[in-house]
Amino acid sequence: MIKKEFLEQSILATMLEENYLILDSQLKPDMFYGQYHRQLFALMQQLANEGHPVDYLTLSARFEQIEAIGISYVTELMRFANAEKFDDYVLLLREIWRERQKGQILFQAAEGDWAIPQIIERLDHTQLEGNRTDTTITQTLVAMDNRPWEEVETPGLIIPHIKDLELLIDGFRPGELTIIAARPSMGKTDVMNNLALYAGWQGHLPIIFSLEMSKTILLDRLIATTGQYSRLKMRDPKQYFSEEQKKNWIQVLERVNKSSIEIDDRSSLTIPQIRSQARRIIRQNENKTPIILIDYLQIIQADRDEEYAAIAMSKISRALKQMAKEFNCPVICLSQLNRNVESRGNKRPLMSDLRDSGSIEQDADVIILLYRNSYYDREETNTPDALELIVAKNRNGPTGTAMAHYNKKTGHIWTRER
Numbered sequence: 001m002i003k004k005e006f007l008e009q010s011i012l013a014t015m016l017e018e019n020y021l022i023l024d025s026q027l028k029p030d031m032f033y034g035q036y037h038r039q040l041f042a043l044m045q046q047l048a049n050e051g052h053p054v055d056y057l058t059l060s061a062r063f064e065q066i067e068a069i070g071i072s073y074v075t076e077l078m079r080f081a082n083a084e085k086f087d088d089y090v091l092l093l094r095e096i097w098r099e100r101q102k103g104q105i106l107f108q109a110a111e112g113d114w115a116i117p118q119i120i121e122r123l124d125h126t127q128l129e130g131n132r133t134d135t136t137i138t139q140t141l142v143a144m145d146n147r148p149w150e151e152v153e154t155p156g157l158i159i160p161h162i163k164d165l166e167l168l169i170d171g172f173r174p175g176e177l178t179i180i181a182a183r184p185s186m187g188k189t190d191v192m193n194n195l196a197l198y199a200g201w202q203g204h205l206p207i208i209f210s211l212e213m214s215k216t217i218l219l220d221r222l223i224a225t226t227g228q229y230s231r232l233k234m235r236d237p238k239q240y241f242s243e244e245q246k247k248n249w250i251q252v253l254e255r256v257n258k259s260s261i262e263i264d265d266r267s268s269l270t271i272p273q274i275r276s277q278a279r280r281i282i283r284q285n286e287n288k289t290p291i292i293l294i295d296y297l298q299i300i301q302a303d304r305d306e307e308y309a310a311i312a313m314s315k316i317s318r319a320l321k322q323m324a325k326e327f328n329c330p331v332i333c334l335s336q337l338n339r340n341v342e343s344r345g346n347k348r349p350l351m352s353d354l355r356d357s358g359s360i361e362q363d364a365d366v367i368i369l370l371y372r373n374s375y376y377d378r379e380e381t382n383t384p385d386a387l388e389l390i391v392a393k394n395r396n397g398p399t400g401t402a403m404a405h406y407n408k409k410t411g412h413i414w415t416r417e418r
Contacts, residue, residue, distance in 0.1 A: 004096060006080065008037045011089050013081035015044060016055060016074070020283050022048040025090050031097040036069045084276045156289045158330055161198040163415040164402030168391045169366055172199075172291060172330035176395075177321045177363060179297070181335040181354055182370035183342075187387060188334045189213070190411040191370065192293050193222055195332065200259025205288035207262045207281050209274055211299045215265040222261070225411040227252035232409070260288070270301040271319040275326075282327060290327060294320070296334035297360075314359040321363045335360065337369070347376055351392045367393040372406065387413065 015021045022044050029042040043065050047054045060071050082089070108114070156174035160166050172178060172195075182188045196206035210218050224231045227248065233240035237249070262281050266273070274294065282290050294300070297320075302312035317333075324331040337353040349369040354360050361367065369390040387406035391399050403416040 004033050007089055007093055007096075008032050008034055009077055009080040010082050011086065011093060012037060012040060012044070013077045013079070014083050014086045014089075015041075016078065017081045018083060018086075018280065018283075019048060019054045021086065022054060027090065027093070031093060033096070033100070036073070040066060040069055040074075083280070084270070084273045087275065088272060156329065158199050158204055158289065158291050159202065160195060161415070162389065162402055162404045162413065164404065165368075165389055165391075168400050168402055169394055169397055172332065173365070173396070174289070174328045174330060175325045176330055176365035177317070177324050178330065178332045178366040178368065179317075179335050179354070179360060179364040180332060180368045180370065181337050181349065183337050183349070183375070186370045186372060186375055187406055187408065187413075188370060189218075189221065189295055190225065190406070190408075190413060191387075191389075192295055192332065192334055193218070193225055193411060194413045196261050196291070196293055197222060197226060197256070197259045199291050200261050203288065205260060205262070205282070205285050205290040207278055207290055207292050208264070209269060209277075209292070209294045210263055210265045211267055211269055212295055213265065215263045218263060218265065219256075221411055222256050222259075223252060225413075226256050228407070228410045228412050230409045231411065260285075268299070268301045271316060271323070274300070275319075275323055278323070278327060282329075290329040292323070292327070292329060292331045294331070294333040296336065298336050314363075317360045317363040321365075347371070348388070348390065349392075361393065364393060365395040366391065386416065 011025075011027075015025070022041075027041065029038040029045070032038045032041055040059075043059065043062055044054050047058055047062070052058050056071070056074055059066065059074055066074075154171070154173065157171040159171040160169070180188060180191055192208070196208055200206045208218070213221075220234050221231065223229065224234050227245070229237075229241070229245060229252075233245075237246070241249075264274075264277050274292075278290070278292055297313065297316065300316050302316060320331050320333055335354060337349050341347050341349050341353045348371050351361050351367055351369070353369075354367075369392050371388040371390060372385050374385050385406045385408055387404045389402040389404060391402065393399065404413050405416045406413050
């Protein structure tokens with residue numbers, strides 16, 4: 001069991017590194033067990049509420065308020081910072097505080113001979129503290145009074161550039177988890193790259209977690225897609241590019257840069273690490289709607305003590321859905337399909353083909369399965385390929401198949417004219 005002192009030190013140190021966590025965490029000074037930690041957090045809250053940065057210098061300026069703690073203690077704290085485990089530590093701190101509160105309430109109840117309803121009310125209040133949610137519906141209904149006469153707008157909706165897909169799902173919605181699944185080399189990463197590029201060009205903030213490919217390789221793919229360069233030629237542009245392609249090179253790089261894509265290419269990332277990094281990037285770009293894209297589900301690092309893959313995937317898929325709701329943004333995660341599809345005559349994938357599916361089907365709001373006939377029919381020479389985006393699940397709309405063109409040499413995907 002983690003020591004309370006270390007737990008509180010880590011939380012305070014992480015807040016000193018990422019000041020926005022001081023208020024976002026919704027903690028209160030009395031939730032800290034250590035007296036010095038309560039005093040320090042109260043001062044940090046005060047500085048944050050006044051709009052000041054919270055660091056060694058600003059805390060030093062209020063030395064009289066933390067004289068008993070000693071300003072040197074603030075310096076020592078910094079080695080305990082751990083942004084990736086911050087959320088877990090805050091949850092644990094709340095639980096410890098609630099247990100402490102429960103003990104105090106039961107002691108007071110025994111001393112004061114409280115009635116049962118009074119005890120229950122106080123215990124319920126403790127459970128809700130710091131987690132209050134507005135459950136009334138009146139204001140929400142009032143805001144809808146002109147809805148039949150207004151243009152339909154969904155704040156934060158990210159429209160896909162593939163027209164058929166837009167007709168089926170409208171767009172990628174805040175708070176929703178989308179799974180895009182296919183067999184290896186079917187085009188999952190290229191679909192992700194196209195969605196990220198067009199989302200960025202629409203003014204959104206694409207955040208890619210590339211657990212499999214390095215940033216360099218992924219950037220080469222993004223450049224090839226944008227400039228419609230053959231990926232084979234991208235291996236040695238000096239030798240294989242035409243003069244026209246070389247001439248357009250800088251414009252293509254500028255076009256990719258305008259997508260504002262952020263890439264984290266660390267391998268073996270855990271959900272807390274993904275959440276921590278995403279939060280940091282989102283806070284640095286508060287004027288843009290984020291869209292989180294992850295490549296891919298099965299290589300997200302699971303809990304070390306989790307033995308069964310299906311159970312591990314269930315926990316991860318549930319955490320991805322929670323992350324979409326927490327950040328109020330779309331989360332798109334790529335996934336592999338199992339080999340069952342290869343043994344069937346009709347090789348179009350089904351939801352049941354999701355590898356280690358666990359509760360993926362339950363947690364996902366939208367599931368899109370990719371299929372190319374040319375993947376199996378090697379004699380088919382259609383260029384570009386026909387790519388089917390099979391919307392197998394759509395919690396808020398119809399299912400069906402969206403058709404697109406896919407140039408597997410460049411990775412470019414675009415609307416197929418009917």
